[in-house]
Amino acid sequence: MGGTAYALRTRNAVNFANPASYSAIDSLTFVFDGSLTLQNTNLSEGGRKINAQNSSLDYVAMLFRLHKRIGLSAGIIPFSHVGYNMSAAAEEDIEDPYSGYLVKYQGDGSISQAYLGVGVKVVEGLSLGVNASFMYGNISRAIYPYIADANAATYLVYGNLQVRDLKLDFGLQYTQQLGKKTCCYSGSDLFSGTKA
Numbered sequence: 001m002g003g004t005a006y007a008l009r010t011r012n013a014v015n016f017a018n019p020a021s022y023s024a025i026d027s028l029t030f031v032f033d034g035s036l037t038l039q040n041t042n043l044s045e046g047g048r049k050i051n052a053q054n055s056s057l058d059y060v061a062m063l064f065r066l067h068k069r070i071g072l073s074a075g076i077i078p079f080s081h082v083g084y085n086m087s088a089a090a091e092e093d094i095e096d097p098y099s100g101y102l103v104k105y106q107g108d109g110s111i112s113q114a115y116l117g118v119g120v121k122v123v124e125g126l127s128l129g130v131n132a133s134f135m136y137g138n139i140s141r142a143i144y145p146y147i148a149d150a151n152a153a154t155y156l157v158y159g160n161l162q163v164r165d166l167k168l169d170f171g172l173q174y175t176q177q178l179g180k181k182t183c184c185y186s187g188s189d190l191f192s193g194t195k196a
Helices: 018-024
Strands: 032-046 046-065 070-089 102-123 127-146 155-173
Touching: 018 070, 018 102, 018 127, 018 155, 070 127, 102 155
Parallel strands: none
Antiparallel strands: 032 046, 046 070, 070 102, 102 127, 127 155
16 A cells, blocks of 8 residues: 555554554454455366366454553464466577577465564554564476477476565554644544544
């Protein structure tokens, strides 16, 4: 959202982009948020038909209050995703033995992060937060030609990225009332006109 998530502060949504926002949750709210993707694709060209079925758990996150000034969030969220399979004709080049062949490009995999975060309201209007995340996943990329010769090299380029690492994200939010009639609104309260 162009960085606007860093400023979002609401009691009814998990904003894992800025852990300082967790302190906005109230004592009567428990938020559980998740997304599941199911995809069924039928492709046909000439007499050839292909069916592709994909499903994935996109993310799961929860948020609840520990103390009147402290909110806690945990979940598994996506960090990066790669998925492509395409081909193109390589240009003719005398010095390149693979030139003129049909070259295939493939990429597959994803990197996710499991996180645990806390947001603390330090003083009225000022909140600090931190997310501790474990990054994990694999991404592979390959470029290879369609060659009839079985003895020819299979890959031009192949790369496999494996991620297993820790990451810390820090957040800060400051809110200030601009006047007696101007206040901060959050989430669905924006439409109801109720002050947060």
